[in-house]
Amino acid sequence: MMSSDLIFDATVSFEYKCLRVFEFQRSNNPVYERFCDALEIHRPQSISEIPLLPIQAFKDAEVLTNFENSKYKIQNLEYFQSSGTSGMQRSRHYLRDPEIYRRSIIEGMQQFYDLDDFVIWAYTPGYNENPNSSLIWMLNTLIGREESGLSRFLELGKPLDENEIRKVTDAGKKLMVFGAAFGLLDLVEMKNVQLPADSMVMETGGMKTYRREMNREELHRRLAKGFGISLSKIHSEYGMTELLSQAYNPGGYWFGTVPWMEVSTRNPKDPMEEVRTGEEGLIGVIDLANLYSCSFILTGDKGVQVGGGKFQVLGRWNPRNLRGCNFLIDQD
């Protein structure tokens, strides 16, 4: 048995925790066990020897770490499901212990922000129709813990109300507006507003699923202009259904992780190998909050890292050299 407290215990080294979680998951998660067995990885001595499970597994299988005779049965568990159109294969992430996710959200954000200072507003078109959205769960958690009563989900299709903004200021609080990238853009396109200078906008990604093509820099520039705040107040969150922790970029484009999460960039031709700092690769994530699913994940995102573990997300990874005839200027 593993205590979930270990994950958040700052006095224990990350590596030690990883090796313990690996052992726990390898022994109690059939998908991960079979994966490791096929790779002939049994007792890693360091983090670098731990294999990362391709994230697609959350679509193709039930990724659950559970004891054989556990009272928790998969059919009774709450789960998160990624958004998607009908017929599309969607990821499913079973939530065996919601308290871990709650702690990860709150304690994770507190690593970057003084949460008690903020009123949370969430504008989430597209997510509201998904009753199993992990983002909505997260926002409910943040809104629920804030005590002023001013935190809430914003009504869709309505611009921000200056009177409501004033109430936040009058309560001595700062405003944090959460939303998927293009939802926020819709909001400013309805009406440009002037948020107080100490407000913050938290963009949660979702750029690939929307109707407009735009890079993150352009998006942030437009949001800053539309909300009347400085570019440094437009922040991003990197999260997904398959992860119970988030990374944040508190201004700029480099994400930092919470202490129980670590990101690496992997060689797509050999995912056991990390690419050099500054080189593009597949983003690999170790998220110890995924204690009851799988903590060792190879995403399908392209990324690049600088020193200190900070990373940038460069979109989806597209195989550069799909099989077949291909004139490659640097090779042919």
Added chain:
Amino acid sequence: MIKITQTLKNWLEPNNQALQEAIEKTVSEGLFSKQDIQHQLSVLRGNVENGEIQKWANRAGLTDQKNAKGKKVLCLHAGNLPLVGFQTALGVILSGADYYGKLSRKDPYLLGSFLREIEQIGIEQEIQYTTDLHDFQNLNADHIVFAGSEASVPQVEQEVKKLGAAKEKAEYLIRTAKFSIAYLEDWNEEVKNDLVESMLRYGGKGCRSVAVVVATFTLDEVKEELSSAIQKFWKDNPQQQKPAPELKYQFAYNEGIQRNQLWLEDFLIQETDELPETDFTVNCVKGDEAKVRELKAQFGTKVQSVYTTETEISGLETEELAKAQSPPLWWKPDGVDVVEDISSTIS
């Protein structure tokens, strides 16, 4: 035409010293296996013996009025399999255009040895070739032919533009097909052997190679037989290149999610209808003609050909599975006949 045909015949002669040297160099540098080269040459010999050069010219409608004489065509040849650029080079020369070939550094000798012999017969057209694109600085070509992926096209176009290798308004013929689909209704010795050849020849690296199989039966039903046939094929045709560790990773992933698969260490056949992205992998799925149509539509221009054994699939152009790795000289990469394309454009 007669001169070109005769030169090709001579070049293909098994006792042609220049060709033998090109083969030896290619093999000794580990570029391709002797078996794959011999297979390619044997297909070409068959093509020539069948009179396919003349037939190709007829099919493309080449005449004194319709041709590409006086036009400069720059060909950027890929090097994923031996002589992969041969058909394009021959087509351009047949069309009467001036041929400028950027040979692949992965396959510089074989096509080079043919072009050298063509150069020597004193045809009117310009024949130039090199492995360095910079040699074509300020060429101002009218036409560019190359195979590329969505990701590689802008980079190539930019480089060509930077060098002034093509005119501002040059026509680009870009081939984007990456693999082929086989549809199997029957399973017998002949189908099995044709399938193995279509999947494994050249390590499965050509766009005519089968990377997706739709069959009316499951992988499990034929797994053992298929495995034996593959081992037999490899005994005669050892796989030249070894896969990257990603292949074993994919195998392990399949084990994890309990996807049915046939793992052969250097090659993987897996039961899925996803896009085949990894080298040395074939995806197979149980399905009918409707499934073939669905996948063809889904994978779009990445699909070169759809092969069947005897069946026709309504709404789809199909080819014989047995011809996957031994196509006629005029087969159309991406559905475009290079001779017709450059001739009709220029005349």
